[in-house]
Amino acid sequence: MPRIVIVFLIIIGVALAGTLVTFIVLRNQPAAPATDKNPLAAADSKLFFSDDGSASWKGIAGLGDAVPRVLVFKSGGSGQLYIGTERSGLFIVRRESQNAEHVRDPKGILADNTRITALAQNTDGTQLFIGATQDSRARVIKLTEDNAEEIFRASLDRFDITGLTVDTGDAAHITIAVADGTVFEARDGGRSRTWEPISRIGTGIARFWDDGEPDGVVWALDSKGSLFQSDSRGRLWKELPRVAFDGVKVSKIHQLGFHAMRRALFAATNYGLGESSDFGVSWRTIRMPIPSGGAPIMTIATHPHFAEVFWTTSGNQIYRTDDGGITWRQTSLSEKKDITSLVIDPNQPKHLYAGTTQ
Numbered sequence: 001m002p003r004i005v006i007v008f009l010i011i012i013g014v015a016l017a018g019t020l021v022t023f024i025v026l027r028n029q030p031a032a033p034a035t036d037k038n039p040l041a042a043a044d045s046k047l048f049f050s051d052d053g054s055a056s057w058k059g060i061a062g063l064g065d066a067v068p069r070v071l072v073f074k075s076g077g078s079g080q081l082y083i084g085t086e087r088s089g090l091f092i093v094r095r096e097s098q099n100a101e102h103v104r105d106p107k108g109i110l111a112d113n114t115r116i117t118a119l120a121q122n123t124d125g126t127q128l129f130i131g132a133t134q135d136s137r138a139r140v141i142k143l144t145e146d147n148a149e150e151i152f153r154a155s156l157d158r159f160d161i162t163g164l165t166v167d168t169g170d171a172a173h174i175t176i177a178v179a180d181g182t183v184f185e186a187r188d189g190g191r192s193r194t195w196e197p198i199s200r201i202g203t204g205i206a207r208f209w210d211d212g213e214p215d216g217v218v219w220a221l222d223s224k225g226s227l228f229q230s231d232s233r234g235r236l237w238k239e240l241p242r243v244a245f246d247g248v249k250v251s252k253i254h255q256l257g258f259h260a261m262r263r264a265l266f267a268a269t270n271y272g273l274g275e276s277s278d279f280g281v282s283w284r285t286i287r288m289p290i291p292s293g294g295a296p297i298m299t300i301a302t303h304p305h306f307a308e309v310f311w312t313t314s315g316n317q318i319y320r321t322d323d324g325g326i327t328w329r330q331t332s333l334s335e336k337k338d339i340t341s342l343v344i345d346p347n348q349p350k351h352l353y354a355g356t357t358q
Contacts, residue, residue, distance in 0.1 A: 046356050047083065047093070047100065048333055053350045054311055054318050057333055060093055060353075062100035068341060068355030070116055075125035077347040082128065083355070084116030090130065090143075093353075109148040110141050118208075120164035122171035127189075129174065131161030140164065140176060142190060151190030154178055163208020165218060165233065175234050177208035177220060183234040198235045201228060211258040219256050219265075219280065227253065229280055243267060245274045245285040246292060254340075257300045261307035268297040273312055273325075286325040290314055299342035303349055311352065313339040318354065 045059030047068050066088035074080040079095030089112045090103040104112065111134050118131030128143040129151075138161045140152035154161070159179040167173035172189040181204045184195040203222040210218045210233075220228045220237065228237045242249045250269040257266045265276040267283065272292040274283040285292060295314045303309035308324040316333040333339070337356035345351040 048354045050352045054320050054331055054352055060098055060100055070119050071341045071343045071353055071355050072119045073345055075121045082119055084119050087113055087115050089114045105148045107148055117160045118164040120166045122166055123168055129164050131164050133160050162205050165210035177205045181205050209256045213258055213260045221253055240280045245271050254298045255300055259302040266300045268300045270296040273297045289328055301342045301344045304346045313342055
């Protein structure tokens with residue numbers, strides 16, 4: 001047999017042997033660990049979800065660089081969460097999903113880079129009203145399943161919409177609070193775009209809260225930190241005494257929330273957590289593991305059925321009490337991100353979402 005043929009056969013044999021060895025080695029390697037079905041949720045989340053009453057938390061993927069600003073559950077019990085972001089428009093998370101979906105408007109009325117500062121709905125959730133700032137001008141966009149339309153536009157630039165409320169007994173009755181201090185009202189759902197200015201707080205409106213109860217009662221925080229209350233849905237206001245806990249006046253209120261079961265108003269502040277049984281006239285301090293003044297309390301969420309159960313947050317820590325604040329259980333997010341919004345599904349009270357700023 002010619003020498004060249006022998007050399008050729010030897011080369012082929014070595015190659016086949018190497019291939020066989022490689023196959024055997026790979027075949028006997030331990031199985032690779034299963035990959036996370038939601039890798040971005042753990043790596044780069046700004047929104048977190050708990051399905052066990054806050055004992056554990058999972059990241060929600062899909063937001064990208066969007067920073068959650070307003071979290072609202074859709075009315076009607078679907079479990080769908082609306083997420084208004086700082087400058088990335090509107091997202092939704094559907095029940096049982098760990099991914100946020102960007103809501104895109106083909107008409108371009110709701111821009112992808114909208115800054116969303118307020119959200120409100122009618123009682124059945126078929127109409128969503130969005131307080132948005134686009135091109136430096138605040139506006140209200142009404143969103144339905146098949147349409148989007150602008151129903152209000154502020155007359156001045158650089159003043160956000162700081163609050164929106166829809167009358168639960170009359171969905172055509174909408175109230176808007178603008179940062180310049182003006183409160184507007186429409187009685188036809190904004191269709192005619194004739195909005196009546198019904199009141200004005202001269203020092204501006206930094207925040208505006210309406211929890212639906214008591215009916216017609218809303219609160220506003222001005223640019224100097226003073227608290228106002230209206231029992232006429234913003235037509236007439238009275239300034240309340242400066243919020244104080246233990247005789248110490250708080251310098252910043254991060255969130256107000258009315259607890260329907262306790263018939264009491266909660267305030268999450270830089271000094272701590274307080275409760276008022278007289279609609280904000282006087283306050284008592286709710287003792288927490290954090291000493292008063294030790295760290296700001298950012299959020300408050302209340303159980304829809306049990307008066308003694310509520311949650312609050314500071315930094316990336318979540319605190320839950322089942323006995324009205326006597327004892328607390330503490331959990332934390334896996335990442336050191338400050339929680340700025342916390343909501344509970346009224347139809348599934350074990351389901352909570354926490355939005356962060358980072």
